[in-house]
Amino acid sequence: MGGPRSPVSFGGRVVIVGFGSIAQGLVPLLFQALGVQPSQVLVVTGVPDRQGVARALGIELRVHRLTQANHAQVLRPLLRAGDFLLNLAVDVCSLDLVRLCHSCGAFYLDADNQPWPGRYENAALPPSQRSNYALREEMLAYGRDHPHAPTACITQGANPGLVNSFLKVALLAMAADLRVDVRTPENRREWAALARRLDVKVIHVAERDTQTTPQRRRRGEFVNTWSVDAFVDEGLQPAELGWGTHERHWPPDAQRHGYGCDAAILLDRPGMGTRVRSWAPLEGPYQGFLVTHAESISIADFLTVREAGQVAYRPTVHYAYHPCDDAVASIHELAGRHWRLQGRQRILREEISEGRDELGVLLMGNARGVYWYGSRLAIEQARALLPFNNATSLQVAAGILGAMVWALQNPERGVVEPDAVDHRVVMEAAMPWLGEVVGVWGDWTPLKDRSPLFPEPRDGGDPWQFVNFRVG
Amino acid sequence: MGGPRSPVSFGGRVVIVGFGSIAQGLVPLLFQALGVQPSQVLVVTGVPDRQGVARALGIELRVHRLTQANHAQVLRPLLRAGDFLLNLAVDVCSLDLVRLCHSCGAFYLDADNQPWPGRYENAALPPSQRSNYALREEMLAYGRDHPHAPTACITQGANPGLVNSFLKVALLAMAADLRVDVRTPENRREWAALARRLDVKVIHVAERDTQTTPQRRRRGEFVNTWSVDAFVDEGLQPAELGWGTHERHWPPDAQRHGYGCDAAILLDRPGMGTRVRSWAPLEGPYQGFLVTHAESISIADFLTVREAGQVAYRPTVHYAYHPCDDAVASIHELAGRHWRLQGRQRILREEISEGRDELGVLLMGNARGVYWYGSRLAIEQARALLPFNNATSLQVAAGILGAMVWALQNPERGVVEPDAVDHRVVMEAAMPWLGEVVGVWGDWTPLKDRSPLFPEPRDGGDPWQFVNFRVG
Ligand SMILES: NC(=O)c1ccc[n+]([C@@H]2O[C@H](COP(=O)([O-])OP(=O)(O)OC[C@H]3O[C@@H](n4cnc5c(N)ncnc54)[C@H](O)[C@@H]3O)[C@@H](O)[C@H]2O)c1
Ligand SMILES: NC(=O)c1ccc[n+]([C@@H]2O[C@H](COP(=O)([O-])OP(=O)(O)OC[C@H]3O[C@@H](n4cnc5c(N)ncnc54)[C@H](O)[C@@H]3O)[C@@H](O)[C@H]2O)c1
Numbered sequence: 012m013g014g015p016r017s018p019v020s021f022g023g024r025v026v027i028v029g030f031g032s033i034a035q036g037l038v039p040l041l042f043q044a045l046g047v048q049p050s051q052v053l054v055v056t057g058v059p060d061r062q063g064v065a066r067a068l069g070i071e072l073r074v075h076r077l078t079q080a081n082h083a084q085v086l087r088p089l090l091r092a093g094d095f096l097l098n099l100a101v102d103v104c105s106l107d108l109v110r111l112c113h114s115c116g117a118f119y120l121d122a123d124n125q126p127w128p129g130r131y132e133n134a135a136l137p138p139s140q141r142s143n144y145a146l147r148e149e150m151l152a153y154g155r156d157h158p159h160a161p162t163a164c165i166t167q168g169a170n171p172g173l174v175n176s177f178l179k180v181a182l183l184a185m186a187a188d189l190r191v192d193v194r195t196p197e198n199r200r201e202w203a204a205l206a207r208r209l210d211v212k213v214i215h216v217a218e219r220d221t222q223t224t225p226q227r228r229r230r231g232e233f234v235n236t237w238s239v240d241a242f243v244d245e246g247l248q249p250a251e252l253g254w255g256t257h258e259r260h261w262p263p264d265a266q267r268h269g270y271g272c273d274a275a276i277l278l279d280r281p282g283m284g285t286r287v288r289s290w291a292p293l294e295g296p297y298q299g300f301l302v303t304h305a306e307s308i309s310i311a312d313f314l315t316v317r318e319a320g321q322v323a324y325r326p327t328v329h330y331a332y333h334p335c336d337d338a339v340a341s342i343h344e345l346a347g348r349h350w351r352l353q354g355r356q357r358i359l360r361e362e363i364s365e366g367r368d369e370l371g372v373l374l375m376g377n378a379r380g381v382y383w384y385g386s387r388l389a390i391e392q393a394r395a396l397l398p399f400n401n402a403t404s405l406q407v408a409a410g411i412l413g414a415m416v417w418a419l420q421n422p423e424r425g426v427v428e429p430d431a432v433d434h435r436v437v438m439e440a441a442m443p444w445l446g447e448v449v450g451v452w453g454d455w456t457p458l459k460d461r462s463p464l465f466p467e468p469r470d471g472g473d474p475w476q477f478v479n480f481r482v483g
Numbered sequence: 484m485g486g487p488r489s490p491v492s493f494g495g496r497v498v499i500v501g502f503g504s505i506a507q508g509l510v511p512l513l514f515q516a517l518g519v520q521p522s523q524v525l526v527v528t529g530v531p532d533r534q535g536v537a538r539a540l541g542i543e544l545r546v547h548r549l550t551q552a553n554h555a556q557v558l559r560p561l562l563r564a565g566d567f568l569l570n571l572a573v574d575v576c577s578l579d580l581v582r583l584c585h586s587c588g589a590f591y592l593d594a595d596n597q598p599w600p601g602r603y604e605n606a607a608l609p610p611s612q613r614s615n616y617a618l619r620e621e622m623l624a625y626g627r628d629h630p631h632a633p634t635a636c637i638t639q640g641a642n643p644g645l646v647n648s649f650l651k652v653a654l655l656a657m658a659a660d661l662r663v664d665v666r667t668p669e670n671r672r673e674w675a676a677l678a679r680r681l682d683v684k685v686i687h688v689a690e691r692d693t694q695t696t697p698q699r700r701r702r703g704e705f706v707n708t709w710s711v712d713a714f715v716d717e718g719l720q721p722a723e724l725g726w727g728t729h730e731r732h733w734p735p736d737a738q739r740h741g742y743g744c745d746a747a748i749l750l751d752r753p754g755m756g757t758r759v760r761s762w763a764p765l766e767g768p769y770q771g772f773l774v775t776h777a778e779s780i781s782i783a784d785f786l787t788v789r790e791a792g793q794v795a796y797r798p799t800v801h802y803a804y805h806p807c808d809d810a811v812a813s814i815h816e817l818a819g820r821h822w823r824l825q826g827r828q829r830i831l832r833e834e835i836s837e838g839r840d841e842l843g844v845l846l847m848g849n850a851r852g853v854y855w856y857g858s859r860l861a862i863e864q865a866r867a868l869l870p871f872n873n874a875t876s877l878q879v880a881a882g883i884l885g886a887m888v889w890a891l892q893n894p895e896r897g898v899v900e901p902d903a904v905d906h907r908v909v910m911e912a913a914m915p916w917l918g919e920v921v922g923v924w925g926d927w928t929p930l931k932d933r934s935p936l937f938p939e940p941r942d943g944g945d946p947w948q949f950v951n952f953r954v955g
Contacts, residue, residue, distance in 0.1 A: 132936070134936050224699075225697040226697075227696075227836075247934075249937070288819070294702075295820075296821070297816070297819035339811070340808045343770065343811050347768055348767075348768060349932050350934040364699075460821050461821050462606075463606035464719060464822070465610070465751055465753055466751060
């Protein structure tokens with residue numbers, strides 16, 4: 012165990028909703044890095060502490076399954092002004108908890124902007140209403156109406172969250188390597204201008220998780236390194252991506268939303284059924300799943316350049332997730348079950364025997380090559396740093412920590428997306444918990460080394476067209 | 484160990500080309516069931532016997548890598564009239580070895596009709612020339628010119644091979660269950676008429692392999708329960724399927740061959756990149772790979788009814804293969820490598836901890852429901868029966884044994900596909916080695932229990948259309 016204390020400390024109460032893989036990994040980090048005492052932490056979660064983790068950490072845990080009807084009644088008595096509510100549950104509505112925190116004067120943070128249950132699986136809703144795009148527009152509308160409310164950091168984990176900061180570091184590092192003269196941008200407009208100047212056409216969140224265990228997946232079991240419920244939820248939302256200005260082929264299954272920022276589109280198919288080609292330095296070329304993520308939308312929006320009311324520049328942005336091999340097999344089985352979740356679920360932690368999470372942003376389009384910037388955290392490193400974590404949860408916890416530090420320094424910003432958080436604060440707090448953090452240039456393109464055996468839809472004229480990334 | 488002797492015995496020499504997972508599993512079966520002595524067996528293979536399996540079995544093994552140039556010179560001195568050549572290598576041309584056997588008066592058998600290396604991976608060839616359809620037409624043309632040559636059983640393993648016999652048993656069992664009055668068909672025409680009468684529109688070879696091991700797949704490793712080389716070879720041939728008369732949607736990537744029997748089509752994409760929905764009784768609904776297999780073509784041809792020179796009936800026939808979970812992960816990785824085979828390969832046998840191979844034919848279209856008939860062989864059962872086997876290799880070896888017995892009884896039939904072999908002889912010889920052999924009715928259709936969340940190409944008017952099986 013080890014790692015430095017952050018510059019801020021926090022004397023209020025931390026109320027954590029949900030006590031799954033992320034919350035369990037985060038609490039020791041709050042002790043270590045924020046100087047939080049066990050007595051400051053209160054967990055409210057849906058199921059009892061069967062593994063005794065809360066007991067081992069010395070924190071209080073109350074069992075309440077929160078609903079739309081009971082959440083205010085349960086949580087309001089627990090929150091005073093200046094306290095911090097962390098929504099780390101699944102199926103507990105972010106917007107309702109933001110509202111509650113504002114009325115209590117409490118800070119808020121989640122790692123996922125989520126609705127109450129029933130929305131994602133409601134086939135009567137048009138796909139746009141099941142999208143992260145819609146959830147974001149609803150949240151941003153609320154935020155616009157409450158600009159000086161207590162800071163509420165939404166979608167602030169690793170991805171979304173940390174990767175939004177990685178992106179800014181990557182842009183600055185590329186500029187430095189390319190000897191592009193630039194000072195650190197101070198606002199959205201300047202970041203977008205920098206991305207445009209660097210010819211960034213496509214951004215992937217390129218993640219390869221190689222964590223594995225000798226305890227094999229059983230049939231009818233979904234295995235993952237973090238929430239199975241949340242992963243399957245998002246995997247069965249429509250695939251979503253920020254849609255760049257360089258794109259010249261409209262995907263046949265794509266839809267615009269017709270409302271809101273218009274920075275992103277959806278594909279009318281589940282992300283878990285949508286494969287894309289990507290690349291990470293250690294993994295090399297791989298196929299990942301284009302699962303919808305908040306950052307695909309917020310980054311595309313953040314980096315949009317408008318000129319005379321027209322969109323002049325925007326990159327394509329999406330996730331290219333290669334989860335651990337057991338999750339790939341779980342997804343294959345889930346598809347065969349017509350996307351009806353397996354009865355057994357397992358989140359790998361203590362039983363992991365080896366592997367790492369290679370998580371970063373991949374910036375493409377510059378003539379010099381592609382640039383990947385991110386964290387490579389091995390399971391052994393994660394374990395040496397903190398208990399109750401695997402590599403994945405610690406990356407998420409580090410992103411949460413970074414945003415908490417920033418929120419405490421910036422207490423009245425209302426609803427804040429990761430793109431609006433100062434990346435320097437996030438990186439400083441998160442860095443000690445991320446293993447090796449590297450920026451690497453590469454010569455990969457989605458057309459490189461294609462097999463000549465079969466025709467594939469492609470645009471040979473521009474490697475950075477989405478049609479070249481998508482697996483047909 | 485155990486299992487009965489077959490009615491025939493064999494006094495000649497068994498020359499086995501290749502000594503991989505299938506040959507190693509077959510030899511003990513030949514000892515046990517055919518009364519073959521170790522001194523009768525001679526192996527010619529590309530690599531030395533590093534594991535000492537040949538030594539343990541007491542058989543002679545000579546290391547020769549056969550080529551188009553050297554194969555006759557190496558093999559001719561080893562073969563006398565009445566000997567049996569088993570081609571269980573990868574990349575050793577079936578047709579050339581059939582020719583050689585005919586000139587020596589020797590029996591021939593393979594489990595895969597294969598070319599010399601260089602054909603499947605030659606992108607300059609049109610996909611039809613890389614297909615099993617083309618290889619079959621070449622082989623059948625040779626066979627037509629040599630109708631009374633020594634019997635040469637081609638593509639006679641488990642699938643193709645045994646499953647072609649399963650199909651006949653299944654048709655008879657369906658007829659019996661449905662009280663359709665029928666005597667056992669005596670020829671192709673009668674089998675086709677029976678399939679038509681039973682309303683069989685689609686036939687899958689529906690296989691789910693659940694064998695697994697605690698020794699996890701490493702990155703850059705392809706793991707399977709039988710030949711990795713042969714599986715990847717066929718997986719990167721075009722996907723091929725027998726094309727039924729009930730089909731009313733021409734797949735956008737389909738091609739007819741324009742020569743030969745015309746019973747099958749190809750999709751201009753690799754089988755390992757082509758998923759289909761299928762069902763097996765223990766597994767339930769699953770997604771498998773539509774990998775080209777000889778039986779998809781030969782069964783469709785065998786069951787074609789012609790009236791007045793027109794094709795009046797033919798079922799759609801294809802493979803729906805769910806290999807072991809490690810192979811699914813291997814394929815995912817291989818796709819990410821643009822189909823360039825991983826540097827490490829592993830065939831699971833002694834290290835298998837549990838699982839079975841559920842392998843059968845699934846007959847669809849009859850109003851009563853779908854009918855699956857096949858073998859469920861667990862790893863424990865396979866081990867109890869014979870050494871040097873897993874469940875998969877023993878099913879293959881049983882199919883080889885069945886055809887060898889039939890060939891010895893029918894020594895001058897020239898080139899013979901599994902469909903022309905008497906299924907009663909095959910089943911009698913193979914049955915003791917197959918674990919549980921069952922026929923099961925089911926109410927599955929590829930439209931059953933579909934998720935309502937996303938649109939999928941489908942034809943609601945007829946569940947048995949290929950568009951309903953194919954994963955888009
Ligand atoms: N941004 C990121 O990088 C990132 C990464 C991982 C997870 N996440 C998000 O973090 C959250 C937590 O993930 P996890 O892996 O810890 O999930 P988990 O499935 O391991 O745990 C979920 C927890 O929520 C609790 N819960 C569920 N419904 C509840 C209810 N109605 N009331 C109270 N508690 C309830 C469960 O009891 C459980 O303790 C999820 O929203 C997930 O999407 C974000
Ligand atoms: N029909 C079926 O059900 C079925 C099932 C499994 C395998 N098969 C076929 O059986 C055959 C053997 O499969 P396997 O799993 O034993 O394969 P394997 O990869 O385990 O072994 C292949 C063997 O062939 C030898 N070999 C390769 N090239 C050679 C050459 N040029 N000269 C001499 N020997 C050479 C190798 O040294 C090795 O011993 C393959 O053709 C495969 O497609 C058919």
